[in-house]
Amino acid sequence: VDDTVRYLILPLLCCSPLALADSIPQTIAEPQVDATVAVTARSAGAVGRNEYWRIPGALMGGHAWPAEQGFSLDEMSLSLGYRIDGNFFALAKAAQHGSQGEHSEVAIEHASIGYVCCGDETRWIAETGRMSALFSPSIALHASSQVFVDTPLIADVFLGRHFHDDGLRLRRQTDHGLNVGMELWRGHAFPASADEKGGAADLFAALLHKRGRLRLETGIWSLLARAWQRPDHRYSEAHSHAGANAEPVADIRFTGDSVLGGVHGRVQWQLSADRALALRAEWMTVRADGDIADATRQALISSRYSGVLLQPELRMGRHLFALRGEQLVLDNHLTGAAAQVLAGDANLINDDNPWRIGLGWRWQWRDSIAVRAELSHDASTADPHNRVALGLVWQQALTRQGGHGH
Amino acid sequence: MRTLALLAATLLLTGCPDSSTTIDDQGALRSDFSWNIRAGIPLPVEPADNPMSEAKFQLGRHLFYDPRLSGNETISCASCHHQDKAFADGRVAALGATGELHPRNSQTLVNIAYNPTLTWGNPSLRSIEQQIMIPLFGETPVEHGLNDANRELALNRILAEPVYAPLFSAAFPEQPVSYDTIVKALASFVRGMTSFNSDFDRHEQGDSTALSDAAKRGMALFFSERLECFHCHGGYNFTDSVQDRTMFVVDRPFHNTGLYNIDGLGGYPEPNTGVHEITGRAGDMGRFRAPSLRNIAVSAPYMHDGSVATLDEAIRNYAAAGRNLSTGPNAGDGRMNPYKDGFVSGFSITDDEINDLIAFLESLSDDAFLNASRFGNPWMTP
Numbered sequence: 096v097d098d099t100v101r102y103l104i105l106p107l108l109c110c111s112p113l114a115l116a117d118s119i120p121q122t123i124a125e126p127q128v129d130a131t132v133a134v135t136a137r138s139a140g141a142v143g144r145n146e147y148w149r150i151p152g153a154l155m156g157g158h159a160w161p162a163e164q165g166f167s168l169d170e171m172s173l174s175l176g177y178r179i180d181g182n183f184f185a186l187a188k189a190a191q192h193g194s195q196g197e198h199s200e201v202a203i204e205h206a207s208i209g210y211v212c213c214g215d216e217t218r219w220i221a222e223t224g225r226m227s228a229l230f231s232p233s234i235a236l237h238a239s240s241q242v243f244v245d246t247p248l249i250a251d252v253f254l255g256r257h258f259h260d261d262g263l264r265l266r267r268q269t270d271h272g273l274n275v276g277m278e279l280w281r282g283h284a285f286p287a288s289a290d291e292k293g294g295a296a297d298l299f300a301a302l303l304h305k306r307g308r309l310r311l312e313t314g315i316w317s318l319l320a321r322a323w324q325r326p327d328h329r330y331s332e333a334h335s336h337a338g339a340n341a342e343p344v345a346d347i348r349f350t351g352d353s354v355l356g357g358v359h360g361r362v363q364w365q366l367s368a369d370r371a372l373a374l375r376a377e378w379m380t381v382r383a384d385g386d387i388a389d390a391t392r393q394a395l396i397s398s399r400y401s402g403v404l405l406q407p408e409l410r411m412g413r414h415l416f417a418l419r420g421e422q423l424v425l426d427n428h429l430t431g432a433a434a435q436v437l438a439g440d441a442n443l444i445n446d447d448n449p450w451r452i453g454l455g456w457r458w459q460w461r462d463s464i465a466v467r468a469e470l471s472h473d474a475s476t477a478d479p480h481n482r483v484a485l486g487l488v489w490q491q492a493l494t495r496q497g498g499h500g501h
Numbered sequence: 502m503r504t505l506a507l508l509a510a511t512l513l514l515t516g517c518p519d520s521s522t523t524i525d526d527q528g529a530l531r532s533d534f535s536w537n538i539r540a541g542i543p544l545p546v547e548p549a550d551n552p553m554s555e556a557k558f559q560l561g562r563h564l565f566y567d568p569r570l571s572g573n574e575t576i577s578c579a580s581c582h583h584q585d586k587a588f589a590d591g592r593v594a595a596l597g598a599t600g601e602l603h604p605r606n607s608q609t610l611v612n613i614a615y616n617p618t619l620t621w622g623n624p625s626l627r628s629i630e631q632q633i634m635i636p637l638f639g640e641t642p643v644e645h646g647l648n649d650a651n652r653e654l655a656l657n658r659i660l661a662e663p664v665y666a667p668l669f670s671a672a673f674p675e676q677p678v679s680y681d682t683i684v685k686a687l688a689s690f691v692r693g694m695t696s697f698n699s700d701f702d703r704h705e706q707g708d709s710t711a712l713s714d715a716a717k718r719g720m721a722l723f724f725s726e727r728l729e730c731f732h733c734h735g736g737y738n739f740t741d742s743v744q745d746r747t748m749f750v751v752d753r754p755f756h757n758t759g760l761y762n763i764d765g766l767g768g769y770p771e772p773n774t775g776v777h778e779i780t781g782r783a784g785d786m787g788r789f790r791a792p793s794l795r796n797i798a799v800s801a802p803y804m805h806d807g808s809v810a811t812l813d814e815a816i817r818n819y820a821a822a823g824r825n826l827s828t829g830p831n832a833g834d835g836r837m838n839p840y841k842d843g844f845v846s847g848f849s850i851t852d853d854e855i856n857d858l859i860a861f862l863e864s865l866s867d868d869a870f871l872n873a874s875r876f877g878n879p880w881m882t883p
Contacts, residue, residue, distance in 0.1 A: 343735075391749065401517075427522045427523070429525070430524075430527065431527060432526055432746055433747035433749070435541075436541070443522050446520060447520060
């Protein structure tokens, strides 16, 4: 089966997707505690003060807050992993993202229990509770572990940056590098809604293949998300982050189904003991059909979005250099008497492809401290601009084992 | 490596099709009438039994300015609706043909095509055609003073005016001249009075120089949760009482702004008790429709009874969470009115901020509307 999947999936993927990180603590009865703090200073924000970050052509939401000019706390988290016995394990994580507004509050992102069983080479893993989705590396990996300070556009726009939700995950993992599974979600994470008509489910498969100097990580996934009157949580009534004096953003709500799919990969070639070249790529597509409405208007909407990320990397010892190019293609068709008005209010009028390109550098100065810098040109909104960011990341395993990598 | 990366990025950014947004509004933006409404504003609803036409609009304009349409030929619609005041009259209360004072302040006639209800506080009055019957034939108070005794006489005066014959035949071909056609023409004229050409509108359309710095600061205050203004005066017509042809739900809100509390129980002075006059329900005491703020700077005095003279005074009342009248026949602490709207909760504001807010409200004035010959008196010789 492994070989079949390997040889069927690989040719499908034009780029090289990533295998997904394993988050299961290994040593029984020894807690693994990790702390992370990532701070960044930016020369400019994604939008101006008292402005809302809404990329023209996309219905955004979730936790995709804009990069802020000046000093900001991007992430502060405390993670706990505990292997209860040979089969059971538990994970917990509290985190804070951002230093302004309501998203500066500490949130419980993980509180789950898992069960591993059956076999040394092949394992079945069942988890339930509050978890992060594993289907895409763009959301499974936090910004603090990346070269770039800013989350990929595809994750921000299509998946609301973070995907934490209450759910159930079942996956099969082999020592040959295969990781396949399914996840069921209550719907708290964008683009779903958490009510009796909402919810989400996904399927994913990822493969890690090593041969000589080559390391290949690939993956493919699909997500179905159902939403009922989903607002843009970032800027809905109780979550205004654009300042007390900002003109309020129209409360446009989406009801309908979103089917997302993606392929991702990373191919790495080890040039020498401390040098490696890599290319990371991810492509996502979104098909969303339903309606958008405000308190008095309604229009049908059919959206077809796609986005791509391409990121060549060069690692030299403790230095990692990367170039990242990203682009979105956002097509919307609206029908109904209110289509024009709602399209305007929801900021869906758009004939340009949002894109961003950046040059990043990460220096792992000490085992637990990294410095990173980023120079980017952001053309994701109607006001293209350059941005310089300088950041510091502290990631510390607070127990002897540490580093379970939630 | 660098070259390869740049090449890859270039291919990435240039190899995709362009984004697009297509819209099928199913005819919602089509009309036989030239509404003169800027892009982004939906069209008003046209009544099925009185669709808009330029001929009706022009006939209605002549009738609007014609004092022969009153019992004693002393007043016309324009007597209480002056164009330079956004079709308010600048008086505390309007004066009828027989000298009777109207208990209420004349409202502006700005974008009333978007009003889901007419007058200050009547949730059941939902068409301009219905509303026009009130000033023409109403008895409490008398406005135009038309009644059963003089209605034929007034109609004959209209019929005798030679200007009207071609206007009526163009507007209502093969229909007899009647009060039905007169009302429909008047309604078409006032329905066609649209105002979306202010400095604020130019700002909304991308002219970054259209608003002064003070007006921009005032706009930020207006739309802030601190002042709450936009909750009742938001949207393209600066009122929460709005209806257009894109809506599938029409709200008809009314608000008690804490202007009075004459009995300590929330009472408003008779006969101006708002929706309460219609329903008799205590909870409707003092509830009035939030008027559009377009051209508000030229339409003083304010409120349903014209009891607030200036914008400065109006803002200070809202900042105080209502009006406290310590003397006079209407004395009482409106701030404590139990029926007051939750958004009238008060706020702190400096004199400079009030000036900024007024600068923003002044930016809602539409000089083209206030001076347009299209809305002017057709009987005047240039």
